[in-house]
Amino acid sequence: MAQIEHIVFDIGKVLIHYDPNLPYSRIIPDEEERRWFFQNVCTHDWNIEQDRGREWSVAEAELIEKYPEREEQIRAFRTHWHEMVPHAYDESVAIMETLIEQGHDVTMLTNFAADTFRHARELFPFLNTPRGVTVSGEIFLIKPDVEIYHVHARDFGLDPAKSLFIDDTIVNVEGAKAAGWHAVHFTGAAKLREDLAGYGFHV
Template sequence: MAIEHIVFDIGRVLVHWDHHAAYLDALPDEADRKRFFEEVDFPGWNLQQDAGRSWAEGEEVLAAQFPHREELIRLFRQNWHLTVPHAIGESVAIMRSLIARGYDVTLLTNWSADTYPIAQERYDFLAEPRGVTVSGQIRMVKPDPAIYAHHQKVFGLDPERTVFIDDSARNVEAAREAGWKAILFREPEELRRDLRKLGVTVD
């Protein structure tokens, strides 16, 4: 069946994201940054904000667990703007090409409700697709099957005619389990090739 709906992830697909950037001044040594992230389970902690916990609560919880790291913990939100420094221009061009060709394009992202409005202000192309599901706003996160079901229902997607693009293998596999086709994003030119293999016309 021909693809009609194309769902993009945002971070590391349309917008560059690097959590290390928040700590380049405070922890200039990469090994020190990695030790800090591992000590506080940064990915797990950050995911809770993506799942709907406020940044204020998240900081309080982690600072109570690691009081000797409180300054660094609070630094992430202060420097969050540094973690999304630029768009991935070729990916944005692909997205715009698909919209121009009449494909139904939407966004599905793990992103905190507190910081997504900042991204919207900085990157106006996020308003160009038909709509977006932001995990922090609905309190669900990829790869939970519920968030795919939610997005499918809200936007009226036909799963057999839907392709999902994400940089996370877990999220891609979850989309496939939901009945969608899915592409693991690595770089824009490869994305073009993968879309064409699915019969999607892209510049």
């Protein structure tokens, strides 16, 4: 069994729920039009650049120039962002808090825009409980770039060979492994408990 001394959590879809459809089902009620909007206007690739550090004003201006008739819907992404994160995953949060209470070293590594993460910390105070966090939008790197794992390990004094990363996205899990970490794919709290038990953590 590998000796793990550091446990690192992703946040979105591991600790808190995220779904852009929640506000947009009201903003664009037609399902086909909404699907087109996310495939062509406020796309995943567009949004990930805010996680990489691009300012929202720049991101909005870029899209509004291409789709001026969609300005209100484009600006709604940031305006109604808080509706996209309606609740925490209580079981996952309980696991993380139990690990901290047991005295284990817990940090977080997340792809998140800098300003929305500040908002998330207000909405979900448990995000302030771990020892610290690396936020992609603050350092202009995103997972699965191996460099972001190196930066997190350096900044928090982690030995990659003794670090375990938890993420809901396979490519991010693979990125951590490429950086020399141990990593598990999050699919739910029950599976996470099993994975942690495999490393000797019982929560």
